[in-house]
Amino acid sequence: MNSKEIEKKWQDIWEKEKRFEVPNHVEGKKNAYILIEFPYPSGRGLHMGHCRSYTAIDAYARKKRLEGYNVMFPFGTDAYGLEAERTAIREHKRPQEIVERNIKTFQSQVRAIGMSIDWSRTINTCDPEYYKWTQWQFIQFYKHGLAEKREMTVNYCPNCGVLANEEVEDGKCCQCHTETTQKSKAQWVLKMTEYGERLADDLKDTDFMEHIKTSQINWIGKSEGVEVDFDIVGGGKFSIFTTCIETIYGITFMVVAPESKLVDELKDRIGNWSEVEAYRKATAKKSEFDRSEMNKDKSGVKLEGIYAINPVNGKKVPVYIGDFVIASYGTGAVMAVPTHDQRDFEFADKYGIEKIQVISGADVSKQAFEKYDYLGKNCTLMNSEEFTGQIVEEAKKNITEKLVKMGVGRKKLNFKMRDWIFSRQRYWGEPIPMIHCEHCGWVPVPDSELPVALPDVESYEPTKDGESPLSQIPDWVNTTCPVCHAPAKRETDTMPGWAGSSWYFMRYCDARNDKEFASLDALKSWLPIDLYNGGNEHTTRHLLYARFWNKFLYDIDLSPVSEPFKRRISQGLILGSDGKKMSKSSGNGVDPLQVIDEYSADALRLWMSFIGDYFESASWSDDGVKSCQKFLSRVERLQDILVDGDTYSKELSVAIHTAIKKVSQDIDNIKFNTAISALMILVNEITKVGKLNHAEYRTLLTLLNPFAPHMTEEIWETQKYSPRICDVKWPEWDEGKLVKDEIEYAIQINNKIITRLNIPTTASDSEIENIAKNEEKIASALNGKVVVKVIIIKNRLVNIIAK
RNA sequence: GCUGGUGUGGCGGAAUCGGCAGACGCACAGGACUUAAAAUCCUGCGAGGUAACACUCGUACCAGUUCAAGUCUGGUCACCAGCACCA
Numbered sequence: 092m093n094s095k096e097i098e099k100k101w102q103d104i105w106e107k108e109k110r111f112e113v114p115n116h117v118e119g120k121k122n123a124y125i126l127i128e129f130p131y132p133s134g135r136g137l138h139m140g141h142c143r144s145y146t147a148i149d150a151y152a153r154k155k156r157l158e159g160y161n162v163m164f165p166f167g168t169d170a171y172g173l174e175a176e177r178t179a180i181r182e183h184k185r186p187q188e189i190v191e192r193n194i195k196t197f198q199s200q201v202r203a204i205g206m207s208i209d210w211s212r213t214i215n216t217c218d219p220e221y222y223k224w225t226q227w228q229f230i231q232f233y234k235h236g237l238a239e240k241r242e243m244t245v246n247y248c249p250n251c252g253v254l255a256n257e258e259v260e261d262g263k264c265c266q267c268h269t270e271t272t273q274k275s276k277a278q279w280v281l282k283m284t285e286y287g288e289r290l291a292d293d294l295k296d297t298d299f300m301e302h303i304k305t306s307q308i309n310w311i312g313k314s315e316g317v318e319v320d321f322d323i324v325g326g327g328k329f330s331i332f333t334t335c336i337e338t339i340y341g342i343t344f345m346v347v348a349p350e351s352k353l354v355d356e357l358k359d360r361i362g363n364w365s366e367v368e369a370y371r372k373a374t375a376k377k378s379e380f381d382r383s384e385m386n387k388d389k390s391g392v393k394l395e396g397i398y399a400i401n402p403v404n405g406k407k408v409p410v411y412i413g414d415f416v417i418a419s420y421g422t423g424a425v426m427a428v429p430t431h432d433q434r435d436f437e438f439a440d441k442y443g444i445e446k447i448q449v450i451s452g453a454d455v456s457k458q459a460f461e462k463y464d465y466l467g468k469n470c471t472l473m474n475s476e477e478f479t480g481q482i483v484e485e486a487k488k489n490i491t492e493k494l495v496k497m498g499v500g501r502k503k504l505n506f507k508m509r510d511w512i513f514s515r516q517r518y519w520g521e522p523i524p525m526i527h528c529e530h531c532g533w534v535p536v537p538d539s540e541l542p543v544a545l546p547d548v549e550s551y552e553p554t555k556d557g558e559s560p561l562s563q564i565p566d567w568v569n570t571t572c573p574v575c576h577a578p579a580k581r582e583t584d585t586m587p588g589w590a591g592s593s594w595y596f597m598r599y600c601d602a603r604n605d606k607e608f609a610s611l612d613a614l615k616s617w618l619p620i621d622l623y624n625g626g627n628e629h630t631t632r633h634l635l636y637a638r639f640w641n642k643f644l645y646d647i648d649l650s651p652v653s654e655p656f657k658r659r660i661s662q663g664l665i666l667g668s669d670g671k672k673m674s675k676s677s678g679n680g681v682d683p684l685q686v687i688d689e690y691s692a693d694a695l696r697l698w699m700s701f702i703g704d705y706f707e708s709a710s711w712s713d714d715g716v717k718s719c720q721k722f723l724s725r726v727e728r729l730q731d732i733l734v735d736g737d738t739y740s741k742e743l744s745v746a747i748h749t750a751i752k753k754v755s756q757d758i759d760n761i762k763f764n765t766a767i768s769a770l771m772i773l774v775n776e777i778t779k780v781g782k783l784n785h786a787e788y789r790t791l792l793t794l795l796n797p798f799a800p801h802m803t804e805e806i807w808e809t810q811k812y813s814p815r816i817c818d819v820k821w822p823e824w825d826e827g828k829l830v831k832d833e834i835e836y837a838i839q840i841n842n843k844i845i846t847r848l849n850i851p852t853t854a855s856d857s858e859i860e861n862i863a864k865n866e867e868k869i870a871s872a873l874n875g876k877v878v879v880k881v882i883i884i885k886n887r888l889v890n891i892i893a894k
Numbered sequence: 895g896c897u898g899g900u901g902u903g904g905c906g907g908a909a910u911c912g913g914c915a916g917a918c919g920c921a922c923a924g925g926a927c928u929u930a931a932a933a934u935c936c937u938g939c940g941a942g943g944u945a946a947c948a949c950u951c952g953u954a955c956c957a958g959u960u961c962a963a964g965u966c967u968g969g970u971c972a973c974c975a976g977c978a979c980c981a
Contacts, residue, residue: 415979768918837914
């Protein structure tokens, strides 16, 4: 049989015997939930990038299973989202058809690389059985006041409609890269900001890779500061938010966002209204991107006749509008301290505003002395009345206290993260299960009527006016109010692509439940996920949404854990052999199925793990797969030198125990490349010895099994070993048997290696010293010198310091 | 600019607590087997230096700590990722 037949044979056997299925409920602690982000089933099928994480994490799962864990390792597809819809439009097919076809391809490819998937749990986000629960959960958000329809300024892409902030990159749509604009529209939002603090703080309980935590933290953008009220001369007031309250005595002007309502309220008192109005109009035209792009040239307009009063010293300062102040962050107004904020500094320069230094320690005539530079350096305040001379950190506390006592200030947390805009005016998504009734307002669809099925339609392209295509189907839109039974209309917006992927890992635990989205019992058995692997592109948005979603379910006692993912890792990219990203245009793409065809799935699997550090990007190389294929056939050929024996032989004992330890630890630590190198070292050692017994061979095959499951099963069968390799126990190493009788020491004199010596491992320090000193070369080199000090590092070296 | 990460031969990459830098593999070179090729096996392979040794240099760069630094400390540079007029 050739490798292809062998691999097919075992894949069929595994599937037939339901080898990798686990129950929903498992007792005990030896459970491991291992998850790879489910893919969007694109027509191109599995690519090398998938292969790397799939095969490596599969190896991890297989090893855990051999160690006696109940391993849940599921697979599904995330079929909703813009990409599927766009493909459908391009190919003039219904998205449903395309998705169905692609899922089949995907699943067969996942089988072909030998994944140990529990297929009884497979799910797909556009399956009504699945999205029924996505809708149900939306309703729970609504019932708990965390979902509401809100008129708001939104990012709008002419192609893709309304986008969440997270979907806008550099002012462009993250899907089609068209320039986005601002539009006011009523949108469903999930109040994610209410969870901002917990989403940031609870990261400490997780074991995510550092850069993943960082990007989460950056995105959430939590800042601690103080909100302060400012009275306006002649009546009225407004508040500002600052993280640098210590600079309050340095305020020389204030800036509010141009669109601020305050400006309207003060209209009659503003001396230059026409100028102000013109500036506001100009700002409204600009997208958020344009506004931030203009950052080189700070612009603003003074509100003539308007002065704010600094509560700490009664100082009257002018008020400006400026488009660098964002209405939706903080209070939409800032205090400006040109000496200690570079932005304020430039603004002050441009409009000729005075500057007062309040923190000493730097020259502020050329540029501002900012918090990054003065914090933590024991800088003291100046020009700050009773706070003058206090250290910044101390003054921060004291000034805040004073403002609180005066009743004009309070501590405040602010987040850059905004609420999650949950509406899309697109066809291909879960319909939002809400009904609008003239008498009752918004009413959730009753549970008994879920799912609100996405109607099968001819035309699903986005409409010109930016409304959902569903709004064009009167039969679907018109319904009756569940409460008063009057005629009512369905919500026609659909959910964003991120909805279904925010909770799929829970559904896996109880995938066929038709009473609830997953029983708490099943969730308790499996959550939190022990290892969650996914692409770097999802480390901010998806992870944040999923954590938020779970936290909400946790709060209403439907999830047993407050953090669903214990450990999160991301694999590095697989690049083309030219070191560039694989792409059609550069023609450097490699098709995994062709590789399997030419070599074998096992060789591909081995190479994907051996190619380099799992977390770093790596270049594809044909020679690499070849070398792995070569290694596998070396292992196969070891059968020719097999001898009898049920215990490890003296010659190989140390090598075997060393390999067991290294492979075991490296797989746990996601260091697959060195795990394989340890196996190679073992095979080299066996080759040197020239023979191996069955016990040794069985151990080698077991260690190799996670990486090359087909071949090792086959050899196991050929050798008539029993039980089957997937039923054996992962070998254990004996720390005491790792030590050789003798170890080579490097012998140094004054840090320079003079010679190397084999010294028995049982030798004491003084014996080692004697052996070293008496060695011929050493003795002659030491002749006439005085030994000052002898440093002995066990099993490594001896360094003799001599004068 | 802020935050996090990385920097080691021709290449992918190893190196526990600071302890022989370059494991393992690729590529390359030489040899064995073969009529020949493929496959396989053996040997060599950081740079300079030597007939061969010896010796010298070498983990982005500059300092420091130490008997000993790829590893620790301070500073610089480059690249990657996230955030970025966020108050």
